[in-house]
Amino acid sequence: MIDSKLLDDLAKRVAGSVPVGLQLLQEDLQKNLRSALEAGLSHMELVTREEFEIQRAVLLRTREKLEALEKQIAQLEEKIAQNG
Structure with a gap:
């Protein structure tokens, strides 16, 4: 408010x-x-600046996790392609 x-x-x-x-x-x-x-x-x-910053931090962590998972999937797909 x-x-x-x-x-x-x-x-x-x-x-x-x-x-x-x-x-x-x-x-x-x-x-x-x-x-x-x-x-x-x-x-x-x-929203207050504090609420905004909290949500910004949550979004940043989520984005980092998503990028790590995307990298992991790419590595697994590469392994499957090499073994297949």
């Missing part, structure tokens, strides 16, 4: 960039932007 502080900071920056005439509405705008960002991001299937 997205960090609440990050959402607050992003909403504050966007609300702070509105024209001077609208800055009276800045606090309300900031709250609405935060709610909209949170709602939009909640519909996405996001």
Whole structure:
């Protein structure tokens, strides 16, 4: 899930960039932007960096095992071809 502080900071920056005439509405705008960002991001299937790195490591190990098995199969096929 997205960090609440990050959402607050992003909403504050966007609300702070509105024209001077609208800055009276800045606090309300900031709250609405935060709610909209949170709602939009909640519909996405996001993972934390830690979860991503764990899955990346699992995939890397799986790929290494697959390559080792492919090499082993190639060697066995070569032996069969030589003996056959």
